[in-house]
Amino acid sequence: MGIKLSLLAVLALVLVAFVGVKAAGMSYLFGVTVPYLAFVLFLGGFTYRVLKWARSPVPFRIPTTSGQQKSLPWVKQNKLDNPSTKLATVGRMALEVLLLRSLFKNTKMEYLQGPKITYQWEKWLWLAGLAFHYSFFVIIIRHLRFFTEPVPGFVHLTESLDGFLQVGLPGLYLTDLVFLAAVTYLFIRRVIIPQVRYISLPADYFPLFLLLGLGITGVLMRYFWKVDIIKVKELAMSLATLRPAVPEGIGVLFFIHLFLVCTLIAYFPFSKLMHLGGIFLSPTRNLPNDSRMRRHINPWNYPVKVHTYEEYEDDFREKMIEAGLPVEKE
């Protein structure tokens, strides 16, 4: 159900943009109004979500320790998997964010009769995750050339590295291929691994189809069904400089691509995609394991009812004396 529904939703988005621009001629709506709206939603929504998380305190220091603790001086601490200082914690977070370190530990369980259980090598999810995020990141960097004049050096550099194969004209970007392959893989594994399919919601398929739609329209525009790139830049610059104007004759494919982008960024703050912001706040990763050394403060710590020693002794004084235990009151 989730798959069909999500696919239909993305196809509907494509159709809306197509009809809207091609038949109804609403290129201003799709070229200016929707992008601005989406951008505002993205910024506002993102900020709202992060503030909402930040509003809830971290009452306890609960890092998941994945390596040797700081202990006696002759015991070698695993500083990155079990940091006890802020600096090492930054290191742990950097590995997590930049290399998806926890996911790298993934294994696949195999249950054989006997029973005999084994754990197999499984790095495909990690690899696809890493490939997807980095290619997407590079693609975003490349897109900065539409919004900048003159185009900064690092954008040119990214472009030339990404296109170093120099195949075809216009030159083939590696990340275009990697992006499409990785998203396709993430979709396929979601469908064919029974457990993952069982837990998947429309909210899991929808972003994948949206990303695929983005990638496909992008590739089509660049390599096959070209749009007027000069005019695209004109539009992008007009948006960036807050003097929006839509040049004539860009080509409807561009508007479809743009509409999918707008949907993605507007949807972003209200979806699981917010893991982008959330990872930085995750208390099992972003805290040093130092709560035996330094006291962690819980802002809402409150006094609780306890059974005091005095009450305890009152309950058991006679028995305690009988057993030869010292008491406070004879």
Place this chain on the structure above:
Amino acid sequence: MAKVPKASELAAGTQHKPPKTGWMDTPVDFKPGTWCYAGKPKNLEVVGLPNPREWSPADADWKLPSNWQDTLHEGLKERLRKYRSLQLFMDICVRCGACSDKCHFFIGSGDPKNMPVLRAELLRSVYRKDFTMAGKVLGKMAGARELTEDVLKEWFYYFFQCTECRRCSVFCPYGIDTAEITIIARELLNLIGCNIDWIMGPVANCYMNGNHLGIQPHAFVDEIEEVTGVRIEPTFNRKGAEILFITPSGDVFADPGTYTLMGYLMLFHEIGLDYTWSTYASEGGNFGLFTSHEMMKRLNAKMYAEAKRLGVKWILGGECGHMWRVINQYMDTMNGPADFLEEPVSPITGTKFENAKGTKMVHLVEFTADLIKNGKLKLDKSRNDHLRVTYHDSCNPSRAMGFFEEPRYVLNNVCNHFFDMPPNTIKEQTFCCGSGSGLNTDEYMEMRMRGGLPRANAVRHVHEQHGVNMLSCICAIDRAVLPPLMDYWVPGVGVTGIHELVGNALVMEGEKERTTDLRNEPLEGMEDSDNEDL
């Protein structure tokens, strides 16, 4: 009580294919052997928990308070504001499934709702319905659902089918910790009186009695004298002792924990430690952790209170699993600062325990490792030669502390034959015993055997490869639950605490020649010598 199927039958009947019906449309089947008895009203009353009543999870009517849905809604709302972990973990899961086959209960049962991701979705679905716009508008399409009695029963069933072991959180790319979700879900269930007696009983006992009153380990003192020829007299509630020693009560009550306790006593005697036990704070374990944060704090408060009353310098903690999670991650925050204590220094070696300078509480295995490193103990490893030992990393010292090398160092110094299990089953990837977090009760035996299967599977590997016949651990629940688990899956493997092995190897002043270990089993090469018991 439900009969547990034979190991071969249980394994053959397990498959990991999800059912045809979606998880929201698959209600819970309260099959005997897979759930725990309800908390008895008298135990709830002792600690003042709501809705004490006689009821059973198998009943159709759970005798819930009339406004139970509001109570849970408000409870969840309050906790979203109090715990960033909860708010975040409700929002950012992408359902990548990396956690799915990391849970011992999923591996052993094949039940998809035991996949950590789906366990969390049980709560998340209600969160979406009540607290997110998409969930309110799109309902099931957005993975949201109403909190009905069926959903509540599902919560009870599956949040008491999670041992809060945190193995899944090691693999989660965002560090989503199912233990945190389970802890809070159980806290919610407790708001309307849905809890289990195996947790409520110990909570009530620990709260009122401190558990040990009148039970002094003199029986063990006699036993030690028989094996070693040395008489040991521990003190209780003694003011002015340098160190307060706290260990889980399981070590006092039942084999094989009692042998571990003998090891503690022998060690302290031999090094001449100035220490005392407390009868008031005699419970190291804290079943409050399995009830609510508040109950954890209420029970834990005794440790510092007693240390202050007795005027000790610092606290030494015995071999226990979740006790050490509480000490490492909660105690100082909840009941500190312990400014009436001193930064712990070993009176024997002079070593400062820098890593415990805040809580002022040292783990006994750290303490012993330091003694060995400084050559303060005379150890005869050969006295453990009849044992081929492996080591079970208990969940909490592993994933809520990072306690890996200290126990291995001690083990390697007290026995000649030590073999680790395969890497993805030890240290931070260790598998739970299957009975942690208050689920170590007999009526739950089938689920315990299922949950313990991955651990047993790894033990069997070293049993077959290296002839391992002894599974060591540093957790009292482990010592209670691993023996039946081994008997079920890997017969021929015993269970021991580390300090039992230390006790075996420890050469004491004035001791007679030992012919048996602490269990009165003959030492290697001593099988023929006279053994009074035979």
